[in-house]
Amino acid sequence: MMRILALGALLWAGTVQADVAVKSITSPGGLSAWVLEEPAIPFTALNLMFSGGAALDPPDKRGAAFLMTGLLEEGAGDLDSQAFAAEIEALSASFSFDVSDDTLSVSVRFLTENRTETLALLKAALTQPRFDPDAIERVRQQVLSILATKAQDPTDTAQRVWTEQAFGDHAYGTSYQGTESSITALTSADLLAAHQNLLVRDTLSISVVGDITAEDLGPILDDLLGDLPAGSALETAPLQLDIPTGLTVVDMPTPQSVAIFGHAGIDRNHPDFFAAYILNTILGGQGIESRLTAEVREKRGLTYGISTVLISKDQANVMLGQVASANDRINAAIEVIRDEWRKLARDGVTAEELQAAQTYLTGAYPLRFDGNSQISRILVGMQRIGLGLDYINTRNAKINAVTLSEINQVAAQLLKPEALNFVVTGQPTGLKEE
Amino acid sequence: MFNRLFAILCLCMPLEALAQGKTTDFVLDNGMQVVVIEDHRAPVVVHMVWYKVGSADEPSGKSGIAHFLEHLMFKKTKNLQAGELADTVAANGGSHNAFTSLDYTGYYQRVAADRLELMMQMESDRMTGLQLSPDDIVVERNVVIEERNQRTESAPGALFNEHLNAALFLNHPYGVPIVGWMHELETLNYDDAMAFYKQHYAPNNAILVVAGDVTPDAVKTLAERYYGVLPANHAITPRARRQEPPHRAARRVIFHDERVAQPFFIRTYLAPERNNGNQRAAAALVYLAQILGGSSATSVLGRTLQYDTKQAIYTSAQYRPMALDPSTFSLVAVPASDVSLQQIEDALEATIANFMAGGIDIELFERIKSQFRASEIYAMDNVSGIAQRYGAALTQGLTVADVQAWPQILQEITPEEVMTLAEQLFDEKASVTGWLMGPREQAQ
Numbered sequence: 001m002m003r004i005l006a007l008g009a010l011l012w013a014g015t016v017q018a019d020v021a022v023k024s025i026t027s028p029g030g031l032s033a034w035v036l037e038e039p040a041i042p043f044t045a046l047n048l049m050f051s052g053g054a055a056l057d058p059p060d061k062r063g064a065a066f067l068m069t070g071l072l073e074e075g076a077g078d079l080d081s082q083a084f085a086a087e088i089e090a091l092s093a094s095f096s097f098d099v100s101d102d103t104l105s106v107s108v109r110f111l112t113e114n115r116t117e118t119l120a121l122l123k124a125a126l127t128q129p130r131f132d133p134d135a136i137e138r139v140r141q142q143v144l145s146i147l148a149t150k151a152q153d154p155t156d157t158a159q160r161v162w163t164e165q166a167f168g169d170h171a172y173g174t175s176y177q178g179t180e181s182s183i184t185a186l187t188s189a190d191l192l193a194a195h196q197n198l199l200v201r202d203t204l205s206i207s208v209v210g211d212i213t214a215e216d217l218g219p220i221l222d223d224l225l226g227d228l229p230a231g232s233a234l235e236t237a238p239l240q241l242d243i244p245t246g247l248t249v250v251d252m253p254t255p256q257s258v259a260i261f262g263h264a265g266i267d268r269n270h271p272d273f274f275a276a277y278i279l280n281t282i283l284g285g286q287g288i289e290s291r292l293t294a295e296v297r298e299k300r301g302l303t304y305g306i307s308t309v310l311i312s313k314d315q316a317n318v319m320l321g322q323v324a325s326a327n328d329r330i331n332a333a334i335e336v337i338r339d340e341w342r343k344l345a346r347d348g349v350t351a352e353e354l355q356a357a358q359t360y361l362t363g364a365y366p367l368r369f370d371g372n373s374q375i376s377r378i379l380v381g382m383q384r385i386g387l388g389l390d391y392i393n394t395r396n397a398k399i400n401a402v403t404l405s406e407i408n409q410v411a412a413q414l415l416k417p418e419a420l421n422f423v424v425t426g427q428p429t430g431l432k433e434e
Numbered sequence: 435m436f437n438r439l440f441a442i443l444c445l446c447m448p449l450e451a452l453a454q455g456k457t458t459d460f461v462l463d464n465g466m467q468v469v470v471i472e473d474h475r476a477p478v479v480v481h482m483v484w485y486k487v488g489s490a491d492e493p494s495g496k497s498g499i500a501h502f503l504e505h506l507m508f509k510k511t512k513n514l515q516a517g518e519l520a521d522t523v524a525a526n527g528g529s530h531n532a533f534t535s536l537d538y539t540g541y542y543q544r545v546a547a548d549r550l551e552l553m554m555q556m557e558s559d560r561m562t563g564l565q566l567s568p569d570d571i572v573v574e575r576n577v578v579i580e581e582r583n584q585r586t587e588s589a590p591g592a593l594f595n596e597h598l599n600a601a602l603f604l605n606h607p608y609g610v611p612i613v614g615w616m617h618e619l620e621t622l623n624y625d626d627a628m629a630f631y632k633q634h635y636a637p638n639n640a641i642l643v644v645a646g647d648v649t650p651d652a653v654k655t656l657a658e659r660y661y662g663v664l665p666a667n668h669a670i671t672p673r674a675r676r677q678e679p680p681h682r683a684a685r686r687v688i689f690h691d692e693r694v695a696q697p698f699f700i701r702t703y704l705a706p707e708r709n710n711g712n713q714r715a716a717a718a719l720v721y722l723a724q725i726l727g728g729s730s731a732t733s734v735l736g737r738t739l740q741y742d743t744k745q746a747i748y749t750s751a752q753y754r755p756m757a758l759d760p761s762t763f764s765l766v767a768v769p770a771s772d773v774s775l776q777q778i779e780d781a782l783e784a785t786i787a788n789f790m791a792g793g794i795d796i797e798l799f800e801r802i803k804s805q806f807r808a809s810e811i812y813a814m815d816n817v818s819g820i821a822q823r824y825g826a827a828l829t830q831g832l833t834v835a836d837v838q839a840w841p842q843i844l845q846e847i848t849p850e851e852v853m854t855l856a857e858q859l860f861d862e863k864a865s866v867t868g869w870l871m872g873p874r875e876q877a878q
Contacts, residue, residue, distance in 0.1 A: 149695045254588045256583035301574065326579075364528070373816075
């Protein structure tokens, strides 16, 4: 018997079209899911997200989760790689498997007419992946090629070095895609181990949006996911954040330098998170013209794009920025960045800036919920980080509740111009390493 | 285990009606075309203005001016301060951007549906009211130079692509990069920008596309109020660019760059594009691209070079059916680490020759056909995507009727038509072959 909780969150509360209701259900077999019935188009979007990702790779097996995830669509059950691909095509479905340090995500889209067949195929991919030797070799060669190309890319290289310096020996300190030597050494046993570690029922968040009813969904989910091992939620190793301060130049033969810069951030669950989120929007976020965009791009023409972002990983929080400028102008860009960081930490934001950011963020939020695939992706992410259904209706109030004195206190605590660590790739002139 | 025919036989719903049923189009008195696409699932609207001018319409020696002007369109206008449009969109929770291609330049905002009028007010203001200052030029030109630095100069693959296009097109401006050659970009000035603006920005050279939670009547009322009052520019005539002469020699580009870690092979052919009332050739080429290089696991190139001989780690075939003038069709192969570019080129040529001799795998053809039908259903989930279809089509020589006929044409194409088009396409004299490789001393 399925329970449908009476937690219908109205995405459009406050407007006339308040007719989009997300339901939380529990399947007969005990799986929880969020579902939004949207029968207008005869297809359904399904998202699965497992907590626990590539950071659970054993230290000498970095890249195992990434390679394993790449092989989930390379044959399952009776079907080898080519037969499996042909089957997906015949059903006009799409599967995508993606891994990050903290999660493994599955995004699926299927036509109502082909629901049963598509989900049977998905179940095979999740529970009976083949990891055939020739498929492993083929995907391994692709991963090695990606790694070689990234090693020549100035942005990837700057990010890699910044991450190494920030996270050291922790799994976060190396790329979840592995290294040439770690990928080369992986065996099918390593991939099976990664599969058993990550695809477990107890760490799973589920969202479904589209042409399906909440009543039908419970048994469907039990059939699809009931065979996954129960498993216990594995925790990524804790991390004592100790980011160095300075400026590192990595010589690369490009006419434009890329700088990655940042310092410690703030936890998603910290009471000051919303103030910090608005603060980042004002400093270097998207949507409104940020201070950094105004100063570095609009006034001085030093870059095509500059941005900052708050990154909340399970075991670390950082505030990270990125800019690219010609080799003889990157030093000017970095000077402006340091200056803006100092000013904002010291003087805070103005009441007008706060209000403009709040207006933008609260106005933009409901516009996110557009399209089955997009809504399903948002809903699964919300569950994964522990937000309740009511978050959709309360989030804007939390943004609006932030006061000028709160945000400016957070500016003084969070922004540490002297703690910024810069990594610059390219052949910059006029920059001194620190 | 799975019934392969299921999807092919059972997709029986009237797709054309599904995907196209809520589209309305009309023309304002001043010649501005309007397309309205209704989707009432969420109270959101996408408002787009597309101009029938792109980088291929630039004067000689002024490459990059179309894109540079796109940047400058966010500066001061008759009724807006510099940046005010962006700030106003943000204050209303919306997002916005602009884009320049070979054939069109477009501007869009995505906002709550009840803010449509405000968007039209601002967008119509900058259609004819741009008021640039010399300072705008200097700063924004540096921004665009950094954009070229970021996207092209820092990416050997992008530099390679510029050379391929320049070599393929002997006379047509499609051979000039959209962002502009650096040496010309650096010299663009106020007069260039204003001249280009006055020559091309007018209601009778623009398409308005509004998609989302709106009604055609309401859009028409607003469009007449804001765009309908702008005067047409009767000096604007249909575009007639320099066309290609007969191609009599295959070309070859060998591009060395020390930043290249992964060499690859590409061959690009001149190819017909979708034309008004005549889209079948392009539809057949859309199939050909899927058959040859759509999926690594099931396409001709993927099956042969990635699975059977394992000489490639990636293959694809790329075709852009929409363009005002003739388009391109490309075959790409990334060789395995122990395979040279000459070997992969030979293997790819042999694979194509086998395909031409052996014909099309009908099961593959039918799967692709059913995927095209399904893609019309999935497309309905993204009303912005449908809006883009119309904007791109109407600025590239097609009509609303052409857009609406396209899904059905795709369902009517036969394997024989695809093979006929393949015969015509693979004329080596109308092609450029490219090798992207690492530094010369390390080359094989």
